[in-house]
Amino acid sequence: MKRKTFITSADLVAAAGLPFGEEVQQKKLRHQVFFWLKNPDSGDDKQELIKGLQTLAAIPVVKQLRIGVPATTEKRDVVDNSWQVSEMMLFDSLDDQKFYQEHPLHLAFVKQFSHLWQRVVVYDIME
Amino acid sequence: MKRKTFITSADLVAAAGLPFGEEVQQKKLRHQVFFWLKNPDSGDDKQELIKGLQTLAAIPVVKQLRIGVPATTEKRDVVDNSWQVSEMMLFDSLDDQKFYQEHPLHLAFVKQFSHLWQRVVVYDIME
Numbered sequence: 352m353k354r355k356t357f358i359t360s361a362d363l364v365a366a367a368g369l370p371f372g373e374e375v376q377q378k379k380l381r382h383q384v385f386f387w388l389k390n391p392d393s394g395d396d397k398q399e400l401i402k403g404l405q406t407l408a409a410i411p412v413v414k415q416l417r418i419g420v421p422a423t424t425e426k427r428d429v430v431d432n433s434w435q436v437s438e439m440m441l442f443d444s445l446d447d448q449k450f451y452q453e454h455p456l457h458l459a460f461v462k463q464f465s466h467l468w469q470r471v472v473v474y475d476i477m478e
Numbered sequence: 479m480k481r482k483t484f485i486t487s488a489d490l491v492a493a494a495g496l497p498f499g500e501e502v503q504q505k506k507l508r509h510q511v512f513f514w515l516k517n518p519d520s521g522d523d524k525q526e527l528i529k530g531l532q533t534l535a536a537i538p539v540v541k542q543l544r545i546g547v548p549a550t551t552e553k554r555d556v557v558d559n560s561w562q563v564s565e566m567m568l569f570d571s572l573d574d575q576k577f578y579q580e581h582p583l584h585l586a587f588v589k590q591f592s593h594l595w596q597r598v599v600v601y602d603i604m605e
Contacts, residue, residue, distance in 0.1 A: 380549050381566065383510060385601065419603035422507050424575055430600045437603050439508065448551055473557045474512065476546035476564050 379414070379478055380442040382451075385434040387470040396467050397435055403464035404438050410454045412447035413440050434472075448475065506541070506605050507569040509578075512561040514597040523594050524562055530591035531565050537581045539574035540567050561599075575602065 390396050401418055408416045417439040421432040442448045451457055517523050528545055535543045544566040548559040569575045578584055 380551075381544070381546060383601075417508070417605040419508060419605035422572065422575070422602035422604040424507075424572060424602040425579075427600070429598050430602060432602065434601075437601070437605075439603075439605070445549065445551060448549075452552075471556050473554070474510075474561075474564070475549040475551040475557060475559065476566075477549040478544040478546035478564075478566070 380445060380448055381474075381476040381478055382438075382440040382442060382448060383474040383476060384438040385431075385472045386436045386438075386468045387433065388435045388467055389469045390467075391435050400436050400464055400467050403460050403467075404436070406456060406460055407438070407440070410451055410456050412442055412450050412454075414443060415439070415441040507572060507575055508601075508603040508605055509565075509567040509569060509575060510601040510603060511565045512558075512599045513563045513565075513595045514560065515562045515594055516596045517594075518562050527563050527591055527594050530587050530594075531563070533583060533587055534565070534567070537578055537583050539569055539577050539581075541570060542566070542568040 386400060388396050388400065397420075404416070404418050407413060419437040419439070421434065424430065424432075426432075440451070442451065513527060515523050515527070524547075531543070531545050534540060546564040546566070548561065551557065551559075553559075567578070569578065
């Protein structure tokens, strides 16, 4: 007798040994960047920078790329929400991060879009 | 005839529509925190804070918890590596973040461990 088994996405993820909705738990270099635009109120400049950041996903060592904006959480002294756009990437290693820094697509991004920002802060985090 | 199919983890993840080794691509609130210790050179204080941060994983709305230290990437003007410990959490919503802020385990963490740090900076990122 032929049986059909209905498997949900959650089952598949569980079967694959991955925590649902989370990253695989392995040591990673998290590259977290915040941009302050020259024109912080310009929606066009924000969208242009976001489009530029999306081009970085094509760099093979970039294991994840997330682009963000400040969340509207409650105002607290410790919360810095003065930036306009953020970028988060995961790398497998320090070498991969170096490869990324020197990759033509990254250099092209800086050349083409750096006129949009007045300040950038980078946090390189080993987790 | 009975057939056996050998399916790899990667197949399962692909079948589930998830990018391998990455988070599920859905809108998230990323809560990224950096701590500057009162005693930045104290390994004991660093380990104590890391142990404290680990208790936060028990709060049900915390969908992911990653604790980090500065990566030894190349020194660049834009890279801030003056902090000692970082914490990254994902929440499903603004409400979950608020629930977390007010959760007894979070309040207990602040009460018990805040003597260790001189400065904390929080970035709440909607991605």
